[in-house]
Amino acid sequence: MSGRCKNIQEPEVQQLKRHNSSLPVFSEHGVRMCCRLRCLVKQLDRGEASVAELKKSLEYAASVFESLYMEESRRLADPEDELSDIQSDSVPVEVRDWLASTFTRQRGLVVRRNEDKPRFRSIVHVVQAGIFVERMYRRTSHNACLSYPPNAIAVLKHADTWCFDVFALNDASGDHALKFVFYELLTRYDVINHFKVPVSALLSFVDSLEVGYSKHRNPYHNLVHAADVTQTIHYLLLKTGMVHWLTELEIFAIIFAAAIHDYEHTGTTNNFHIQTRSHEALLYNDRAVLENHHVSAAYRLLQEDDMNMLSNLSRDDWRELRNLVVEMVLATDMSCHFQQIKAMKNYLQQPESIDKPKALSLLLHTADISHPAKRWELHHRWTASLLEEFFRQGDKEAELGLPFSPLCDRKSTMVAQSQIGFIDFIVEPTFTVLTEMIEKIVTPLIEEASQAAVNQSSSVSRTEASGSEGKPSSKKSGGSEVSCSLTTVDLHSFKGTWNQEIQKNREKWKAQAKGVEYLEDNDKKEQNQEQNQENQQQNQQQNQENHDDSQNTELERMKTEEDGADEVETVKQDQQHQLDRSKSPGGFLQAFDLHTAELVTADSLEQ
Ligand SMILES: [Zn+2]
Numbered sequence: 001m002s003g004r005c006k007n008i009q010e011p012e013v014q015q016l017k018r019h020n021s022s023l024p025v026f027s028e029h030g031v032r033m034c035c036r037l038r039c040l041v042k043q044l045d046r047g048e049a050s051v052a053e054l055k056k057s058l059e060y061a062a063s064v065f066e067s068l069y070m071e072e073s074r075r076l077a078d079p080e081d082e083l084s085d086i087q088s089d090s091v092p093v094e095v096r097d098w099l100a101s102t103f104t105r106q107r108g109l110v111v112r113r114n115e116d117k118p119r120f121r122s123i124v125h126v127v128q129a130g131i132f133v134e135r136m137y138r139r140t141s142h143n144a145c146l147s148y149p150p151n152a153i154a155v156l157k158h159a160d161t162w163c164f165d166v167f168a169l170n171d172a173s174g175d176h177a178l179k180f181v182f183y184e185l186l187t188r189y190d191v192i193n194h195f196k197v198p199v200s201a202l203l204s205f206v207d208s209l210e211v212g213y214s215k216h217r218n219p220y221h222n223l224v225h226a227a228d229v230t231q232t233i234h235y236l237l238l239k240t241g242m243v244h245w246l247t248e249l250e251i252f253a254i255i256f257a258a259a260i261h262d263y264e265h266t267g268t269t270n271n272f273h274i275q276t277r278s279h280e281a282l283l284y285n286d287r288a289v290l291e292n293h294h295v296s297a298a299y300r301l302l303q304e305d306d307m308n309m310l311s312n313l314s315r316d317d318w319r320e321l322r323n324l325v326v327e328m329v330l331a332t333d334m335s336c337h338f339q340q341i342k343a344m345k346n347y348l349q350q351p352e353s354i355d356k357p358k359a360l361s362l363l364l365h366t367a368d369i370s371h372p373a374k375r376w377e378l379h380h381r382w383t384a385s386l387l388e389e390f391f392r393q394g395d396k397e398a399e400l401g402l403p404f405s406p407l408c409d410r411k412s413t414m415v416a417q418s419q420i421g422f423i424d425f426i427v428e429p430t431f432t433v434l435t436e437m438i439e440k441i442v443t444p445l446i447e448e449a450s451q452a453a454v455n456q457s458s459s460v461s462r463t464e465a466s467g468s469e470g471k472p473s474s475k476k477s478g479g480s481e482v483s484c485s486l487t488t489v490d491l492h493s494f495k496g497t498w499n500q501e502i503q504k505n506r507e508k509w510k511a512q513a514k515g516v517e518y519l520e521d522n523d524k525k526e527q528n529q530e531q532n533q534e535n536q537q538q539n540q541q542q543n544q545e546n547h548d549d550s551q552n553t554e555l556e557r558m559k560t561e562e563d564g565a566d567e568v569e570t571v572k573q574d575q576q577h578q579l580d581r582s583k584s585p586g587g588f589l590q591a592f593d594l595h596t597a598e599l600v601t602a603d604s605l606e607q
Helices: 003-020 028-046 049-078 095-103 123-128 131-141 151-156 165-174 178-189 199-214 223-240 248-260 268-277 280-285 289-302 314-330 332-349 355-368 377-401 416-466 480-487 491-525 529-562 565-583 590-591
Strands: none
Touching: 028 049, 028 491, 049 151, 131 151, 131 268, 151 165, 151 178, 151 223, 165 178, 165 223, 165 377, 178 223, 199 223, 223 248, 223 416, 223 491, 248 289, 248 314, 248 355, 268 280, 268 289, 268 377, 280 289, 280 377, 289 314, 332 355, 332 416, 355 416, 377 491, 416 480, 416 491
16 A cells, blocks of 8 residues: 555544444455545546556455455345344343344244254164164054055155155055155154154144145145155155254154145145135235145144144244244245245355255255156156146136136146246256255265264274174264265265256157147148148247247346346246237246246146
């Protein structure tokens, strides 16, 4: 810094410091940068500044802004951070807790859990040892409460696989897929024992859940979908090593949330509720209407003594479980998708560890839209189910004189493009961000476990050398079995699995879309005069091009910008205009707007 500015620097520094004393981010460096830049302006006025000095000052300014930006992003990503400025020295703990419970989303959760709990727990053994160990266990504890049909046992042997056939389980269990998946997983993760869950209450609760899921006879949002999402959560926890990062309570919470996440779904979208001014829309003021209902109605079941499977949880556990469940289920509102993905990407840029509720929410959201990443037979069946559900909503809309929601008109069949779009713009990016998140969380755990395994083997060698029996502990941290279970986690293969299925499904949809176009062309050749046919083809091609262009442009924009609600809103509006204009049913985005991301298309399903 040039000496000429020294005389004006100090008073300005003091002045700026006074003004910015409440901004810890804008500290010493920021103040100095301002002075330096002002000084430089004066030098430039006088024609005294050299290029070198200008460059140096600008570089300094850039570095300060960068760190300011990083700090600010971190603060934005962590709403609680506002409270961290209030130091316990100046404010009593009780007051701080009151502030936290009143002005942050941590309502009522005063007790903070110790984040440094042991990661390697006995339950990991229970789960990873597999179904047979568990079955022995169940026989001795609460066998009398739920007997498994032999066929259901056979299907459940594949519960740890990505393409588990939940439809087969539902058939084998007499339409009780949810009951068996829920019970099976709570047993395998040792939740029932750990939280002293009364099994009779658990079974009454899940029976009522199944009744609620069947209330509206939905082709898609039914108990099989709930079972599917719950089993997918299990796969994600187990195969990616995420189970090692979570506490028993967090595992309980995500399995519970998955099981209830669409409870009493009406088979219609949030937008339909809002448009028809339904009881639920009025009750929840048009905000996350269905999601609010799912979690609220499920918790109402727990109010009944005979269904209160959470009766033995401590007050703190109950409160924490509820916070997590509410957050996760509300985050399945698809209108949160872009904000959720954007926030997670932001988290991944930060050096800090990832917020548990946000990580859990992303897991559940991904599981909820995962069927396009499963093998074709499963994906295709879900597709057909969801389309039928949409069409039924369309029938209702026609009856009520409302315009069709996207993809809800039975006569509209050209939807392959929208399905491909759904995969490209929603499903694949979600899986990508989820995988990055998991890598960030699990990689350090794997390294830690590898180190522990090395230490363990050297200590075992010493034990063996001394002649005593090296009995492996099933509970202790650093035990060789546990280390092995983490070191065998293969994130690369996880990524390969979902990626491969997505690619295959996308290709199948593309092929079908082409096939449909081909068939349509042939029909027209037979039915029309040559001239008519040419006209039609031209029109069709033109429509298709217009549609593709406009949709892809908007989607591309959305994908690159992903800039929160305003952008998404603009895209939605634009797309609505396109839809009105071209009557194109390729509206995956609109359907997404209708808070139904499990969007699919099935050009040829009906054919
Ligand atoms: Zn769902």
